[in-house]
Amino acid sequence: MSAGDGIEPFEGDDLQYSPTRLAGWLQEVNRPERVEPEHLTRAELAQLSPRELLIHNDGREVWHANIGPIHTPQLITLHEDLAEIVESNRHDGDKTKPAALVDAYPGLGKSTAVRAYGRRLYRKQVTLRGETTPAGDRRVPVIYIALSGNTQIRGLNASICRFYGLPVTGDADTLAERGSKSNAVRMANQLKYLSNVFPVTLIYVGVGVQQRGILREGFAREETLLAQFGRRTTPLTLRPFEVESEEGRLEWRTLLKTIERQLVLAEKSPGMLAEELSDYLYARSTGHFASLMSLINRGCLRAIRRGHERLDEDLMNQVKNDAAAEGARQELEAAIKAGLLTTRPASRPPLQTRSA
Incomplete structure (x- = not known):
């Protein structure tokens, strides 16, 4: 169909970009906040034409898939800690800037949280210093790259070049290469080199990094080199939601x-999640944010497509999760x-009906 058919084209609100490329990162940094779809009653939904209903539901599906980042106590604490490390790094060029390592279990939203901080910092720096440098170049105060667990030095450098759209020469990392202690040492030295040569603060995001001994001191030559890396890196984490304490239960309810x-x-309806499905959602997500959001997103999709328009155990039992x-x-x-x-706090504040 086309506009010539008398139907206005509709592309939807999906944003397909890669934050590991400059163009995509700029789109993430500069995009306006999504506009929440209109809340319609069943009667109002019934009054929509078939195409209007498709468009409305399409908007709701994209909205539910992109809720967040939610300012949980975990995210707020992480952002405060990152700001303390990154924004205190006002050292002159002859000094190495300490790094941060966000090391936590999978599915807790580490990358999302760090990108949200990076987006905020990027906007702050551009507001303060302008979009261009004194030399007239585009100011890029924050970059984001993703690496595999087996990435070698060439792969790291290539990822940085690809972010900026620069030519990448040489062979990519082979699939046969696997991380080893000597590889870890070489990578640590390369990261040390980058932080020495460029006036940057590095933020690493990973799983089980500290368990591999990268931040521990030792007496062997390799361990000493890694210890230098550890002396310049502050470990941070994101904890899962727990309900063994009253504080944890209150946090879960607030979420x-x-x-x-x-x-x-x-x-x-008020309490649909926080009251009726509180225990259920904790059991099915184990307190991991990514698992919870996937479950709710898929549940909303099923509720919309089935015309159910709410979440309850009968519907959620049909939803698959990780x-x-x-x-x-x-x-x-x-x-x-x-x-x-x-998951229910002993003293929980009353629920409030959402105002129109």
Whole structure:
């Protein structure tokens, strides 16, 4: 179909870009906040034409898939710690700037949280210093690259070149290469070189990095080189949500209330997540943010396409989730049913109806 058919083209609100390329990173940094779709009642949905309903539902699907980042206590603490490290690095060029390492379990939103901080810092620097340098070049105060666990020095340098759109020469890392202690030393030396030569603060994001001994001191030559890396790197983390403490239960409830307010479903009601599905969602996500958001996003999609327009256990039981979350589900569900575990705070504030 085309405009010549009397139908206005509709592309949707999807934003397909790669933040590991400058053009994509600029799109992420500069894009305006998404506009929340209009909340319609069932009667109002019924009044839409078939195409109007398709467009409205398409907007809701994109909205639910991109909720966040949510300013949880974990994210706020991480951003404060990153700001303390990065924004205190006002050293002259002859001094190395200390780095930060965000090391946490998978599925906690590490990369999303760090990119959100990078986006905020980028905007702050451009607002302060302008979009161009005194030489007339584009100012790029923050870059983002993604590396595999087996990346070697050539791959690191190539990723930086690809971000800027510069030519990349030489062969890429071979699949046969695997990380080893000597490779870790070479990589640590290369990162040290980058931080020495360029006036930058490096923020690393990974899983189980500290367990590999990269930040530990030792007496062997290789361990000494890694210890230098450790002396210049501050480890940070993101913790999963826990419900063993009253503070943890209150945090979980606040998270669900925050997410609930952003859902665009005709039959949504106060407490749909924070009251009715609190235990259920914890058991199915094991307190991991990524697992929770995938579950809710898919649940909303199913609720919209089925005309159900709300989330409840019957509908959510039909939604599949990641293997790790599903693997731990039965144990948590058994503990909750036995009264050994609860997500409900002892004293929880009353729910408030969302104003129109």
